[in-house]
Amino acid sequence: MNAAQFPAREPTDWTTDAMQRRIRARYRAEKRFRIYGLFAVLLSAGFLAFLLITMLSSGARGFTQTEIALPVDFAASDIFLEPAQLEGGDRDQLLAGADFQGLAEQTAIDAYGEDGTMLISNGAWLRLREAVADDPELLRREERIWVQASTEVDFAARGADGLHMTDERRAMIDRYAQLEADGNVRRGLSWTFLSSADSSDPTLVGIWGAFKGSLLTMIVTIALAFPVGVLAAVYLEEYAPKNRWTDLIEVSINNLAAVPSIIFGLLGLAVFINTFHLPRSAAIVGGLTLALMTMPVIVIAGRNAIKTVPPSIRDAALGVGASPVQVLTHHVLPLSLPGILTGTIIGMSRALGETAPLLLIGMRAFVPSPPSGFTDAATVLPVQIFLWSDELDPGFVEKTSAAIIVLLVFLLAMNGIAIWLRNKYEQRW
């Protein structure tokens, strides 16, 4: 009926060269665009792969250590202790008073020449003391004891693929080959790294102290953030009346979830440390700070999980006479628990990787022994990584990467549990 308004038009002739060229150009553009997209995905994934491979390849060495044999003659040494003395209660004091350090150094010089002390780690003598503590009979005889080698030997053990070669390093590599031929060195899994805490010597550092600190901090965090977060989510989703107060609560929870983590550090410093005078760098302060940070994440995840429970279940329960709290505890919470737990684990894994707020509340202190309680000075895995990355000694590079591997494995395990929970208990209504 409108035909009169439009002049009759020739149909497009798609076979002309001009049109074919345009179509080809458009298809080429299509293909290019698609390749850009693929390229973006692959580049992003490539970054991830590069990051992980870099960390893995340099971190794998952090778990190993080089040990060197010291033929220690306790009987002929300056340590005038008798095995019988060590049976008594003052064993630790006697051992602490004895000069094992001098003995280790003297033995190294006797066995490997004037610069023998360069081959052993600064803390090698601790091994001698432990050996004597385990078996006092050693004091009567000579014994070959494996001690940690120094960083230089450790580097030499990996051969010539070090980044920067100096004459000293080349000499050390030759020396290492000689030691290896004599059977005086061995490489293996480093129990020191897995069982001790921070130290200023890279051959003596361990991850256990930071790991335990992380564990204690996370216990505090989850003990506070989980109940409060779940209760708040339940209130907001199930019972809260629609008014200005609940709006305010909602807005502040959504904003807290987006506040930069370092702001929580400032809050922790001002409130927990300067107002309540809780101990600096303790796991409890770290846990409190991280709990405030994690709680909004749990509230948001919890609300989403509770929302997925269909209203018909609530209505049915109310219909047979359940009270609102019974509806909650008998039906809504059990049904939404997998979702809440998934959200909690994701929030916890964010808290576990968090560094900045903990730096501000003093958890960057040097902590040479694992914390034994919530109020002891502690450090956590990410902060330990940060501290080691600042060290100048090149021996710390691989220890830092090894600590990163530990942290990533920890995180991977947590996220694995979250995914497993989601897949196992996820219900579609």
Place this chain on the structure above:
Amino acid sequence: MSLFSLFFLILGLAAIGWITARMRAMRMRPAAPAPRPHSLPGYHGWYVALWLAIPALAFLVLWSILMPGLVEQWVLASPAAQALPAADIQRTAILSEAHALADGSLSAAFNEEARALVPAFQEANSFYGTIGIVATLLLAFAGGGFAFLRVRPDFRARNRVEKLVMWVLLLASLIAILTTVGIVASLLFETIVFFDRISITEFLFGTHWNPQSATAGGDEGSFGAIPLFWGTILIGAIIAMIVAIPLGLMSAVYLTQYARPRVRSIMKPVLEILAGVPTVVYGYFAALTVAPAVRDFAVNILGVSSASSESAIAAGVVMGVMIIPFVSSMADDSLAAVPGAMRDGSLAMGATSSETIKRVLIPAALPGIVGGVLLAVSRAIGETMIVVMAAGLAANLTANPFESVTTVTVQIVQLLTGDQEFNSSKTLAAFALGLVLFIVTLLLNIIALSVVKRFREAYE
């Protein structure tokens, strides 16, 4: 008995109260067709347990806060305390030492006076400790007994317990508000003290930042934060976004429009891992691997001799990589929210997929994408560890990305991790920077969320 074990004793008593009250309520079950009891036995149990535990524990908490003060008064009133020096600092030092001696955490005394105070401390501790234990137990038994007597068939235990549950739920959700108020109050309080010393205009518009040279008297002229703001914008809002926006957007487009479902189901979680890697790992990666490579590239190939090993670009690029999943998932959501009819219409008119995406989907989803980018910017400027480890400390006002710049978050960490007293201008400056950061991220979030919300509503 320590207050700690008293805590567990109360919990144990509460458990016993729960069991006995429940048993008593069970026995109330009517044998004849009398009216059934109002509440289930379990509710009676809870009623008794809560009455037993809550007043006693509240008193216990109060007492453990009050007790140190009372003990100190007792000790100061004792004859041994007359010999204490009048100076306040020495006095507190000796007192705290005596305290440590008394509870056994210190084995040898440093001050003679401290040792003299130990008996007074122990006496006061045992006196007030006994009062605390007796009063707590009395409260527990009184509360429990009161509640136990009320266990009767017509008693509405359930309503009482549920009322308390409601209060607990409300309190839990108020903690969120409390945290927000705590953040704002602590930041504002310190910032106001700071602006008493340094003028606000100098802080916000000054171009010279050098707090290390600031002394007790001459603070003026060292706290101009413009170079910090610029560094933050350069790294977080410019360089990181140059990396994150194209990669994130194109990834989202590819994964939603082109990729087969199988590829999508693998690649989407892989990209999300990027957001889950702890920032300290990115920081280490940036400092150890990216920064030296960037410097060598700039010096050897571009010929920028001033290139720093703590360049803005190294930190910015790594931060951009971290942000990719945020941009990508926001873009993903926005593209999915565009009605399918618009896409189908465009395809039906003969447009290719890429033409549909570029001319129809992205313009339609633009508000959502912009909102996502704003959220990503707010995330990037608040990010700390990457810049602490890879960017520098020098407050340069430069547009050259190969030079070293510093950011707000770096300076907060730097100012607060030294060992200085809490009220120096340096620590106060950190709180002022924190307040600026908090306000800016808050504004960005509010704008972004309202943009996204309006966009969603437009298609509903």
